[in-house]
Amino acid sequence: MRWVRVLLRRVAGIVPSGRRELEMRAEIESHLVMHIDDNVRAGMDAREARRQAILKLGGVEMTKQAYREQSTLPFLETLMQDLRFAARQLRRSPGFAVTAVAMLALGMAASVAIFAFVDAALIQPLPYRQPTQLVDVTETIAMMGRANLSYMDYVDWKRDNKVFSSFAAYTGTGALLPTDKGSEVVTGMRVTDGFFRTLGVVPVVGRDFYAGEDQPGAAKSVILSYPAWQRRYAGSRDVIGKTVELSGVPMTIVGVLPESFQFIRRNNAEFWEVLQQSKGCEDRRSCHNLIGVARVKDGVTVAAAQAEMETIADRLEGQYPDSNRGQKASVIPLSEAFIGDMRPILLTLLGGAGLLLLIACVNVSSLLLVRSESRRREIAVRGALGASRGRLSRQFITEALLLVGAGSVIGLVAALGAMKLLLHLLSKDMLVRMPYLNGLGANLHVMLFAGGVALMAAVVFSVTPMLRLAGVNVREGLAEGSRGSAGVLWRRLGSHLVVVELAIAVVLLVGAGLLAKSFYKLLNVEMGFVPDHLATISVAMPDLQYADGVKQTALMKRVVDEVSAQPGVKAAGTTSVLPLSGNGNTDWIRFVGRPYDGKHIEVNEREVSPGFFAALGTRLLRGRHFNDADDVSKPKVVMVNEAFAKKYYPGEDPIGKVFGGTGLDPKTLRTIVGVVEDVREASLDTETWATEYEPFAQSPDSYFSLVVRTSQDETGMMPSIVAAIHRIDPALGTADEATMGARINDSETAYLHRSSAWLVGGFAVLALVLSVVGLYGVIAYSVSQRTREIGVRMALGAQRGSVYGLILREAGWLAGWGIVAGLGCAVGAAMLMRSLLFGTAAWDVGTLGSVATVLGVSAMVASYLPARRAAMVNPVEALRAE
Template sequence: METTGKFFRKVRMLFGRERFGNELTEEMEFHREQRMRELMADGVSEREARAQAARQFGNATVAAEESHDEVAFRFETVAQDFRFALRQMRKNRGFAAATVLILALGIGAATTIFSLVDAVLLRPLPFPNPSQLVDVGETVAMIPDAPFSYQDFLDYQKSSTSFSGFDAFTGTGYQLPTAEGAENADGVRVSGGFFNTLGVTALMGRTLQPEDDTTKAPVVVMSYAAWQKYLGGRADAVGQTIDLSGEPFTVVGVMRPDFVFPPMGDAEIWGLIVNRYGHCEQDRSCHSLGGIARLKPGVTVQTASREMSAIAARLEQQYPGSNRGQGGRAALLSERLVSDARPILLTLMGGAALLLLIAFVNVASLLMARAESRRREFAVRGALGASTTRLVRQFVTEGLTLVVIGAGLGTLAALWTARLLAHLLPPDILQHLPALREIGPSAHVIAFACGVSVIGAILFGLVPMLRMPGGEARTEMSEGGRGSSGTAWRKFGSNLVVVELVIACVLLVGAGLLAKSLYRVLRVPMGFNAENIAKVAVSAPHASYEKPEQQVALATAIVREVASVPGVQAAAITTVAPARFNGNTNWIRIVGKPFGGEHNEVNERDVTADYFAVLQPKMKRGRFFTLADEAAKHHVVVINQAFADKYFAGEDPIGQKFGDMGLSPDSIVEVIGVVDDIREGPIDSEIWPAEYVPFSQSPDTGFDLLVRTSQDSGAAIPMIAAAVRRVDRGIALSFEETIEQQIHRSFSAYFHRSAAALVGAFSALALLLSAAGLYGVISFSVGQRTREIGVRMALGAVPSNVYRMILRDAGWLIGIGIAIGLGCAVLAAKLAGKMLFGVASWDAATLVAVALVLGGCSFAAAYAPARRAARLDPVDVLRAE
């Protein structure tokens, strides 16, 4: 009751605020008059009485303000302070604009990167209980995260007990007939329980079910996008029969529009593994299946991982040939998905944090300098009766106002730049991280921006208070803010500048090292001539080309047809185009060498005779194979230099023989040539031993077609595609691009490019901001020492002495900043070593270059104020005093 009454009285007073003020003034006026009258009655003169009354009454403003505070709501004075802060900003446009801009840059950069981090690292997967979903698979000698072979998968599925669901998936292409010829749809083949394990249901019809694995009925589920694209979104899609790679399949369901399985990106058609039960599915050594499992409630991923290893050990005993040295693995799916992006994002977050720090330091230093110049104002206001708390609140409000405006602008910009930035990430990452496509103002991002702003506001409110006049109003006013007080600030400001230089140094070194890595990556020796090669991925319908002879005939026909296209110099077929990935391996055993059953993994590429004519690698020894070799029963092979070095060190590889692990007579091949190391894997990876096998010895219906053209290979692609379709309209083509484009778009190129570009942008900003900070501090220091400089010049100092004096001071700061900065940079680069390629963290050239650039810019920033000081006219200076 009491409090509510008080509240209402307060509210009433709030609305009658003006009357309240007037009444109070009148009342106090009355008081003074009464006193005066009394004094005059005692015989004091009117003038003296007035003065005495006023003196005795004390500070009327304080009394009025305190009376007002008694009845006021807190927000009223806050609003008042806020209005005052805005007025201050209008009066000092330059200062306000600089502060807001710096804050917007810093907070904008940090928020941008955080929104990426939020989307990728913090947002949960779009499935029920995502923390139960684990990525499962096997480990083999050279690949720590190998996929399952189908036979192994069945054993794991059967014997594991940690999971409530255990399923497999593998990417595949389905050719759909369209008006222009066949089109390749991205497909996934899964085991029947896949959708149940994920915990998703269909929009229409049903998802695939475990029973489908038993009945082996030809059924598929379509993604929402595929339903729109291929069936025009018709309502009776479920139950329709569609032609996929020449075989009829029944559509049993359509998925919801928001369904996406991150490891498989934008898959359109979901079919069953058992529906295409081929050679690979029967081979325990053919690892092609990703694994997804759901932990039973209460089972930890560690337990599951141990169980997987135990099963692997059992399988190794049971199948010593195929499963030797293999392990089992389980890891949280969410962890696996972000493992590629995490180092990039964390590095960026680190860069953004440093930039934010510089921005804060700069703004703090600007505010300090301003507080310094306003000491007199505050001393006067204090003398006129403003209470210390009120002045402090004024400071905090001014800081807050700047932060709110800066943060607002920064956050708005961030929402826009974050989308832009998402495009800088490699497409592979984007495909696997669908969250990046819908970056927006999430609650996390807003909370982050607010949190950063609050920290800034507190900082900017408190920092100038360190320099607040502490009640010595008289000294402050008489000194006019000059003298000893400036020295302390100069010291503090200098420390801030050193911090800024250190941060800028770290970012610049980072940018330099990343740029150098990018340079190295893009100029890595390819082992072949990558210019003017066109690439088309070909997939022919299985149904029409079931037999190996048919596949060989198809390949021969395609090569012949394409080679006849004008401008084409040579055409060839390979399993996988170069500079894509290490994998598709074969396990070999050298004839006549001791063998302990280990897995000697080598890249296997099944190529046609002109493969080397297209790539033009250097031949080290022996010869390439020819059409005659392809036709011969006698099996020959070309190996790369890495293969020769690893398995035939100190021997002549030509004429050596190797085969599969059992050395079955069919598998024995003879080495006829050694070729230079063609880069088969990604451009920043190691060279693996590789064997080049005639296509005819190991044909397939899917392969990459490589075409060397005399001129721009990109322009020739449509003619090449038309030539392939002339062979068979049922063939689907995809990934039409030149090898150079493919390299350019590859994950490795993107990775190093985006990292270099982003950290480069950060470091440019950091350089700019720290130069501005240094300029501010030196200018301030020169301003403070104007009188000293004037006296020196009057006593005979020449401009060059003044230059030397100012620049020596600056030089100390710059030297210390750069020295510490380089040390920190080397440490930071060591931590981010994974992101560097072909360059050491202490790369001397980069360090020297950064020291020169940073030192040069810093001296330039210090030069302007030094020049101003040197041009001072001592007469003017001393007169002004």
């Protein structure tokens, strides 16, 4: 431990202290005086006595130096000297220092902030026990790939597999919760009893579901989310054992989930009820409403699990051909299922930020090259005075460290600010869907990444001026105005760096252009309805009071009538699934009078009110709309969308044609009465499938979504619409009030496209500025180096125009190469991110052309200024100058 004490005191000794120096001198002086006294006493004369004393000491200065070296750490001492010298150097050229630090901070801030998002989403493990063992298990169908799992298949899969240590299933649900203010629609989740055990989540209060609790006949129990416990039950522990009525069904509260619990698929679910096989969907093998989550056994790979589930699915397909034809299995890592769709956009953004960082580094490097050029003499002088090559290199490294240190600190602070800002820009709904962003911040990964970037920058910035050092010849460097190998090095390396910069700028600009174009196309995609002045709201009826279809239909009609009667409302209609909710909620059909091979014909199925399409503003292409006469007492009718008509009745008139369920049971047969244009049912960037619309009255439900066409601002209308619904029956639940415009803007697709377009656009603008500044610097420097040459040319009769030409040609070559190389790389980069493009090709000529033009013009403007200076050169002065 003694050496630690010594080290600390020596480190402390680095701070220069006048007192310590004085004390040392006094001690040595006192030593000499005492020695001289003794010598005089021994008979020497005063001069000899002093000489002998100093001789015996071994030299006063030598002693002092040895003493000083012991009192501090010589290495650190010189480092401090270097730092002070470097700081002085940078202060002497504040323009250079500020530019370099700012560029570095910019690159650092962008890349670190984006990396933090990448880390939170893609690198941090899911917050469950041994998350790499968790897999997402679903069925697949040819039409949409991964689809839901049916309850009966789940039961067979769970029983027959030997690869999972546990296997649970879940599905989202909503329920009506009686509160003081009437019924409230709450979100919930139905999960099998092993769900939380599979994830490795343990309730903080109460207990988990016990095995067998999901069997029919067991008492129904529910576990609360932490926020629900806090908000609805004030965090009271007495809540365990209490009964809560969800949609009229009494359930016992048995536990509370931890505060940290998150489940991306339905993160805002408040009530996690045990999933017991329900009547209706879950007793039919053909009805798919679940998603599976499983933990593979130790040593079992995802691929092995996939193979096993496929085998089981194949066997079930053979056993139940009616329901399981074409139903395969899919097992993928849970992390992939949860955030796989975020990967392309995040990696694109990280790539963009990385390119920006690269431009910044290249720019700083070329600044350093220029600077080392102008410091040739300084270096030569220091070399001549005896500085070793190592010592000179260390000076450069110190300067680089100082630059990088300052840039990194500023960049890191800016990155933290940028993270906050980006989080702020996310809507609340988005944050619910991205719970992993809660942990966003300067964690270990982010700091390591920042450290790595800083280290890389420090290496590059130390090596760059050292390249110059290699070419320095002391005699040559000292010679006045000499032109050595250094100039050549600059023109070979420095000017080519700017080509790299320009190329990167092209890549970023093209990327931003393509993303912006995709976003524009996305917002202007054919919707099949008029999205403005359209309010949407979900309505749920208590199942007990509205048990049969006649009551449900009557209520639906009453709601539509009452809401339509509100001032400011033009029309209203209902649907079972709002547009833009996604493809799905499908039905298997079979056409009358056509051969059927048992292969499932799967179409979207929606139940709508007679006025639904009129309220949406969707055009009727053929036939008629539904009307109030299409009720249970009449034969079934159906409307289809254009995609349906084109796919199943190409070149035919579908009106009057009949189709039904796979068994062609007479009860299911329905006649097509109308064809409407394609309403965008799926997300903005997904084509709508063939869709059938049935009249609500012929296929009623206790739940529907209302669409309301208003003549005034739809946001302001919302409260009066809700009030009108509650006036009919306070027990009705309403939820998801939103305008269609907001649904479009806040949709995940729009959000992802918008944010990527804006962020990459921001990077591209910065890249454009940095690279053009870089080009300006290169040309300006080149002009300053060639002043004498230009003077000679002009003295020999060159016109100003040809001088312009000389400089602009040089700039043109560099810019041209940069743009051409950049366009090539840009197409490659765009191919990599084509999953983010919508309606735009990676080689979109318009975008490529505009980018080339913008960059070309900017480059010419940037080089015009130095060219003008070159043309203004006075030949006499230029020749006299050296």
